[in-house]
Amino acid sequence: MVRRRDAFDVRRGLFSGKRSADVNLTESPIHAVKKSKDVTGIAPKSHERYTNGIISTVETLESGNGMIADGSSKYTLPKMPGKHSDLTAISPEILADVIHGCFNDVIGDVTIIDCRYPYEFEGGHIRGAVNCYTKDDVNSLLQKPVADDKRHVLIFHCEFSSERGPKMYRFLRAQDRMLNSDSYPRLNFPEVYLLHGGYKAFFNKYQGLCDPISYKPMLHENHVADLRHFRVKSKSWTGEDGNQKTSRRHRSRLGRYLSL
Known part of the structure; x- marks a missing residue:
């Protein structure tokens, strides 16, 4: 089961540069990370490692195993x-x-x-x-x-x-x-x-x-x-x-x- 607390934390972090009104709180945080490659300006390989690292963390937080934020x-x-x-x-x-x-x-x-x-x-x-x-x-x-x-x-x-x-x-x-x-x-x-x-x-x-x-x-x-x-x-x-x-x-x- 996805824990709403962690999803909230992740989305706020991923969209920290946007106004709250622009944040899509219904979007999967993992999808948000993948989409972020269009605006990060990070080199492709570096961005891939960065993205994969965040996705791994998001999956850990969403696994419901009692991890802190x-x-x-x-x-x-x-x-x-x-x-x-x-x-x-x-x-x-x-x-x-x-x-x-x-x-x-x-x-x-x-x-x-x-x-x-x-x-x-x-x-x-x-x-x-x-x-x-x-x-x-x-x-x-x-x-x-x-x-x-x-x-x-x-x-x-x-x-x-x-x-x-x-x-x-x-x-x-x-x-x-x-x-x-x-x-x-x-x-x-x-x-x-x-x-x-x-x-x-x-x-x-x-x-x-x-x-x-x-x-x-x-x-x-x-x-x-x-x-x-x-x-x-x-x-x-x-x-x-x-x-x-x-x-x-x-x-x-x-x-x-x-x-x-």
């Missing part, structure tokens, strides 16, 4: 089925094990990326997490030096990991592909996960791993003005992705808050 090795953390089939999810239990150091022998660095708004983050977050809720935050992360000899794992989440976290995950992967378009399939961060159920699910089970031990929801009655401000600043992450649908109840509550 650069095809170099398998995922370190145990995965679980999630609501976003194109993203790799882990459970709150696995994240708790990560925090407790259970994977220190195979992981060099871990960054937990909390995509909620600052007032939510300050009201309680997972121990050691960083607040990252805008595109600029993601681009800043990608500019930081990454040690080649260490496996640096990223774990994204938001309140429920239903919209803001997944969207930030996808944006980082697309930007990472573009930054490394000249050395495909290399990535700064090839191993990325989404925390299933988000902060709410984690807090319900591991309050002792949260700092402070508290949970402030996005739709908090004391932060209506903050919600309006940060939604504008982050260019309204929620609801922009056509692959995600906000629940009718959530839209109704959100509308009431933003109308105040």
Whole structure:
């Protein structure tokens, strides 16, 4: 079975020089590589080796054998089925094990990326997490030096990991592909996960791993003005992705808050 996540990664990398509106997301990435010989300007023999190398990597990624996004090795953390089939999810239990150091022998660095708004983050977050809720935050992360000899794992989440976290995950992967378009399939961060159920699910089970031990929801009655401000600043992450649908109840509550 072809994994949608890898197909998405590959297509974004292959078409990194085009506007997103020009990308044919239904085209096989292998066909895209073969067609690319018309525009690469690479000498025929060199291009053939280059093309064959990419095709081999694409086939490895699409084989469904659990390889991370650069095809170099398998995922370190145990995965679980999630609501976003194109993203790799882990459970709150696995994240708790990560925090407790259970994977220190195979992981060099871990960054937990909390995509909620600052007032939510300050009201309680997972121990050691960083607040990252805008595109600029993601681009800043990608500019930081990454040690080649260490496996640096990223774990994204938001309140429920239903919209803001997944969207930030996808944006980082697309930007990472573009930054490394000249050395495909290399990535700064090839191993990325989404925390299933988000902060709410984690807090319900591991309050002792949260700092402070508290949970402030996005739709908090004391932060209506903050919600309006940060939604504008982050260019309204929620609801922009056509692959995600906000629940009718959530839209109704959100509308009431933003109308105040």
